[in-house]
Amino acid sequence: MSDTYTLYNPTVMEHFMNPRNMGDLKDADGVGEVGAAACGDIMKISLKIKDGKIEDARFKTFGCGSAIASSSMATELIKGRTIDEALKFSNQEVVDALGGLPPVKIHCSVLAEEALKAALEDYVKKHPEAASQVGAVSAVAA
Amino acid sequence: MSDTYTLYNPTVMEHFMNPRNMGDLKDADGVGEVGAAACGDIMKISLKIKDGKIEDARFKTFGCGSAIASSSMATELIKGRTIDEALKFSNQEVVDALGGLPPVKIHCSVLAEEALKAALEDYVKKHPEAASQVGAVSAVAA
Amino acid sequence: MRQVFLDHQSATPLLPAVFEAMRPYFTEAFGNPSSLHHHGLRVRDALKQARQQMAALIRADSEEEIFFTSDGTESANLAIKGVAYANERKGKHLVISATEHPSVMNSVEFLEKQGWTCTRVGVDSEGIIRLDELQAAITPQTVLVAIHHVNHDIGAIQPIREVGRICAEKAVPLYVDCEASAGWLPVDVKEFGAALVSFSPHRFYGPKGVGVLYRNKKARLVSIIHGGVQEGGRRAGTENVPAIVGGGVAAAVAVTELDSRAKHVAELQARLWEGLRSKIRFIKLNGPEPGPKRVPTNINISTEFIEGEGQLLMLDHQGFAVASGSSCVSKSLKISHVLGAIGLDHALAQGNIIMTLGKDNTVEDVDYTVETFARIVTKLRGMSPMWDEFERGVIDSVIAPTGRGKSFSQHAADVSGKPAH
Amino acid sequence: MRQVFLDHQSATPLLPAVFEAMRPYFTEAFGNPSSLHHHGLRVRDALKQARQQMAALIRADSEEEIFFTSDGTESANLAIKGVAYANERKGKHLVISATEHPSVMNSVEFLEKQGWTCTRVGVDSEGIIRLDELQAAITPQTVLVAIHHVNHDIGAIQPIREVGRICAEKAVPLYVDCEASAGWLPVDVKEFGAALVSFSPHRFYGPKGVGVLYRNKKARLVSIIHGGVQEGGRRAGTENVPAIVGGGVAAAVAVTELDSRAKHVAELQARLWEGLRSKIRFIKLNGPEPGPKRVPTNINISTEFIEGEGQLLMLDHQGFAVASGSSCVSKSLKISHVLGAIGLDHALAQGNIIMTLGKDNTVEDVDYTVETFARIVTKLRGMSPMWDEFERGVIDSVIAPTGRGKSFSQHAADVSGKPAH
Ligand SMILES: Cc1ncc(COP(=O)(O)O)c(C=O)c1O
Ligand SMILES: Cc1ncc(COP(=O)(O)O)c(C=O)c1O
DSSP states (O other): OTTTSOSSOHHHHHHHHSOTTBSOOTTOSEEEEEEOTTTOOEEEEEEEEETTEEEEEEEEEESOHHHHHHHHHHHHHHTTOBHHHHHTOOHHHHHHHTTOOOGGGHHHHHHHHHHHHHHHHHHHHHOGGGTTTTTHHHHHHO | OTTTSOSSOHHHHHHHHSOSSBSOOTTOSEEEEEEOTTTOOEEEEEEEEETTEEEEEEEEEESOHHHHHHHHHHHHHHTTOBHHHHHTOOHHHHHHHTTOOOGGGHHHHHHHHHHHHHHHHHHHHHOGGGGGGGTTHHHHHO | OOOEEOBTTTOOOOOHHHHHHHTHHHHTSOOOTTOSSHHHHHHHHHHHHHHHHHHHHTTOSOGGGEEEESSHHHHHHHHHHHHHHHTTTTOOEEEEETTOOHHHHHHHHHHHHTTOEEEEEOBOTTSOBOHHHHHHHOOTTEEEEEOOSBOTTTOBBOOHHHHHHHHHHHTOOEEEEOTTTBTTBOOOHHHHTOSEEEEOGGGTTOOSSOEEEEEOTTSOOOOSSOSSOOGGGTSOSOOOHHHHHHHHHHHHHHHHHHHHHHHHHHHHHHHHHHHHHHHOSSEEEOSSOSSTTBOTTEEEEEETTSOHHHHHHHHHHTTEEOBOOSGGGSTTSOOOHHHHHTTOOHHHHHTEEEEEOOTTOOHHHHHHHHHHHHHHHHHHHHHOHHHHHHHTTSBOOSSSOOSOSBOHHHHHHHHHSSOOO | OOOEEOBTTTOOOOOHHHHHHHTHHHHTSOOOTTOSSHHHHHHHHHHHHHHHHHHHHTTOSOGGGEEEESSHHHHHHHHHHHHHHHTTTTOOEEEEETTOOHHHHHHHHHHHHTTOEEEEEOBOTTSOBOHHHHHHHOOTTEEEEEOOSBOTTTOBBOOHHHHHHHHHHHTOOEEEEOTTTBTTBOOOHHHHTOSEEEEOGGGTTOOSSOEEEEEOTTSOOOOSSOSSOOGGGTSOSOOOHHHHHHHHHHHHHHHHHHHHHHHHHHHHHHHHHHHHHHHOSSEEEOSSOSSTTBOTTEEEEEETTSOHHHHHHHHHHTTEEOBOOSGGGSTTSOOOHHHHHTTOOHHHHHTEEEEEOOTTOOHHHHHHHHHHHHHHHHHHHHHOHHHHHHHTTSBOOSSSOOSOSBOHHHHHHHHHSSOOO
């Protein structure tokens, strides 16, 4: 049956079928869109940031099940974090929180990390006043 | 079951299981023993000849089922024939009378022909007086 | 949950009659056909009957032209390498189409490493081989032409009689991979002018574990799996007797049911494509329209702005089994080379879904599929940044261009910093 | 008629539990393991379990070291050619024993045509490999040593641990063909020091249609059947799911029953040989005496002055299934190369019979076999000119020479005008 035999583990499947934070944020403070050339996945993350903290996050993803689940999980994890914390975010957190991804799909979690960082970078570009708080951004994004 | 699925056809099997003319002839007039180098088969045919006619024939064979069946059938066929007729004997008669042999086993019937001819040759050697009747022997045996 | 199986290209359930035919060969008639005692001879007889049944399916003259392998892949390997090695002194050039199955493509690649050369003949946008290119590709060094009858991905039926005529003129043996057609379309080795033909009963309700290779006696072929002298010295190894027996019965049933099966799936195929096209915008059929140029089992579509694996997973979750040629579903992370060969846009290749019909599918299955699939497309487009960007005029549709925005490939290259393919 | 099956080397009936395990995979769980939907994933899980069961039988660390092929022959081809091709740049020399199965011998011959060289290491008169010769045969160019665990014809158990030690010292991977031992003798890939091990469940009450290749992750191996990326890219082609599942269950049963099966057949083996030797004159056991150097399933005898096929046929007619290494039973009309390698006299090789015991054979079977066989020997000797000539002192016995007469070979040469071998 469909529930017993699935390509991904139940957590991944649950995030794929019922993704959290799907959509766009009106008046987002930062938006990042990244793509994986080989696989054709495209991921977009929008952030609402207030007082150096991520208040809200949304994603849209063109990609496979694990790409959708990864963006769902990444936006879940990142909410409430400070920019500094968010800059240290690693794809491994997504993999762990999802209870693992097939080896060939790890790049989906990397894409989620990249989309998040692109969104933070966009935020800093649009909010130069925040640059002091997020000194590390350019280093990371370089 | 053993009767339904056999390596050879029922005629061959019958001649193998119940060979005709098996044994040696006391006071044979001609005995021929031939062998096939490759396969290791050895076949011996003894003949009783009277008035230029084969009165009786016996065989002994070291060899596979089709070698035994071929010698049984060859001795059956040859009985009652004149020496001249016997000299024209061909392995194909054995194959036909047996209702066919697997291609790889045709050489067994050839061996039977050879054993018969060797026995006839032996007869002529031992009975030079019969040479006139059997002018063709040396040509055939050569 | 209601189950709709639309992946008959990858698997078919065993016919009950086939299972019953196989059953005695597991425990009762368990002999080895190489044995000389009655246990062996009994199964040897059974293999002979299966050979006759296979020969009848493809209208071969004699069961002695039928060799058993383990699957369609091995049959293709044997055809390609077995002919190449047998004719090494004559020449070391092969000709294949650009859309052959990987079992052919990769056999050829292996030979290329060993010093052979190969010309891959292109196909048109429907996936039909270019006969003029084929004609030009054959050289005096060519020892084999390999053109499949029907393509596994897009269902395109190749003009095999014409191919056969060209090969006959040039006196080069033709190998026709009939894996995607045998049991569904008539195959006639003589009409095809084929020296070799392969197929596999697991594609038409027979068992896994057996492949068939027909070889015309005039074609030279050496073995590629070495050992004992099973299969007339062309394939060593203990024969998979139950599967061979079952495959023979599946072939016999296919001979009698071929026309009715083909008619049934052709009706469903037309209805399925009509339903999808009318309910879903920005959807494209890959390969020829349903009709004489397309195998009646296959529908291959690209749905724009969404990716194939997601579609497949959501369909699976709803009880629908389908396949996809998207790069995300392949272990190699590459799109199907067939979609590449017909020049399909990369974005459309990513949105690929393959539905293959079988004799047990119904009109209700088809309507239910269209309805469910339309809902899934809406859901996935709602999640897709591409759909949003298309609606906002940032990127354009390939299927129905609006004249606004850049291409998906350009956009993907912009966001990833690298070209999309 | 009473049936006594004494050809377990060529075939074993399926265990009922194995058949039941396979059954759902024909019609219900008929999916293709490459599919991403639940039909495919379900059978993928089943394959994983079968891999674990296979790994357990040979004490491999991980199921990821298990690859499925179609039979023992293909596994041997993959081991030999797959390692040879993978290490082509390192060297092109192989070492095997002179008594390997044809699947090994002929794979090597094929490679020899492609530029490889091979040293065939001799065996003693019992069929045990000469370790000093092996040691000397390995060169810096050697990329693989292939020595079987147990010989298929004469049941000789090779000193694999010593072979493994030599290979480890020389840092050359060792491939051990365990087709004639797995399921009957303990196989431990690590104790053996084996980089590759092959076997096939049809030899221990599993189904035909599946072979197993264990490969230690450190050993380089490329695929020889090309196509899709099944089996971790090591074997393309649709997996034979029911057979793999059944093979796994057969392996699991073998793990638990190995000791009792081995003990049972060892008792029968001793009784059979004791019975034959005491009832029949001029009979010889080929290979080691029953005991630690001989697999407990196998009795290989030569009965002097009569030929093997005839013995086999008469036994079959009485309901007994056996095999023979005589040239008359082989399609190539050659005696088994194993009998040649142990230096067996040609006449004795012609009189060869192989009886292989199974778990369902009984003491009564054995006694009945001895009795029937003795009668058949008498009948055939009565028909044999050789027996007569021996009695008359024209030719001598090889087994118990009397000092009178010439050898069979000399006699055969004399009557045929050509040497006997
Ligand atoms: C056209 C074609 N050729 C060859 C094959 C390989 O056959 P098998 O899966 O039996 O190994 C396939 C399998 O799908 C196919 O579609
Ligand atoms: C020692 C040995 N290796 C390999 C094989 C070949 O295995 P299969 O018959 O499964 O192809 C056999 C078969 O009898 C064997 O005995």
